[in-house]
Amino acid sequence: MAKAAAKKTAATAPSVERRPALAGQEFSATGVTLAVLPPAERISLRAPEASVAALSKALGVTLPRKPKTSAAKAGRTALWLGPDEWLVIDEAAKDPLADCAKLTVLHSAVGISHRNVAISVTGPAAAATINSGCPQDLSPDAFPVGAASRTILGKVEIMLLRTAADAFRVECWRSFSDYVFTFLSEAAGDAAA
Amino acid sequence: MLLIRCPYCEEERPELEFRNAGEAHIARSSDMAATSDDDFEKFFFIRSNPKGIIYERWRHMHGCARFFNAVRDTVSDRFLMTYKAGEPKPAKLPGASK
Secondary structure, three states: OHHHHHHHHHHHOOOOOOOOOOOOOEEEEOOEEEEEOOOOEEEEEEOOHHHHHHHHHHHOOOOOOOOOOEEEEOOEEEEEEEOOEEEEEEOOOOOHHHHHHOOOOOOEEEEOOOOEEEEEEEOOOHHHHHHOOOOOOOOOOOOOOOOEEEEEEOOEEEEEEEEEOOEEEEEEEHHHHHHHHHHHHHHHHHHHO | OOEEEEOOOOEEEEHHHOEEEEEOOOOOOOOHHHOOHHHHHHHHOOOOOOOOEEEEEEEOOOOOOOEEEEEEEOOOOOEEEEEEOOOOOOOOOOOOOO
16 A cells, blocks of 8 residues: 555656755845746747747747747747747746647757746846846847847856846856856845945 | 847847857868868868958857858958858948958
8 A cells, every 4th residue: 555655656746856956045235136036947949930830829929030029928938049049938837848749840849947047137226237247238228128138147148038127037057057146146236336 | 349240130249149150151062072182171271361351150159149151350350241141242341441
């Protein structure tokens, strides 16, 4: 009986324990707050022009075709990264990989949920904080709400999404998350000063 | 900071996002096995290295990750123009002195 119970637990519980990097860390300075966002489902999507319409329909969010833009619907955000490349983030715990799996049109969807860590940077000094390590123009004219881009922060590559006038989502690789969070914390202190 | 126009992102972006990828318009032979040693040497090792206008491949490494071609002046380090990979060498350069 104990064996049966153990079997059942093994079947329902995930095979490995998930330990998100930096889980729940926060940092506040005058005018800017950093927070490590909860885990989300993510895919890296590559597809030719001909598949975009079908993929948009399956994912429930229209894949943006204009550079440096994003589209969001029902907790799911698609970021334009390149002419045939998108990052799809789902914060409603619905795996976008499963939605793509049904499709027969040519595409490549790779699950990268655990590869990335997201950090939110909010507050009036958010842009100044990110700009301390990111060379892009983050003024509202050049980088409006909804703008998204792959770029760099200090020594590492990040994906940047402006979620509101004074809020950004910084996505970086898990192994770089400690560097990014520390960098942003230091920058937040400077931006506040 | 030097700004480079990425033809895929359709805007000028900071140079830190880019990587140089060598000289452009060097076509690889479709029949490499039949290439003579002399021709292979020219294809593989010999570069023009001009003082002045050079046609280069660049990559928007930390952006759209796409390769494209750029025309740069090696003396002033000024980018005269950029164009998408696969497009022919531009016949006329904007703002070129000669």
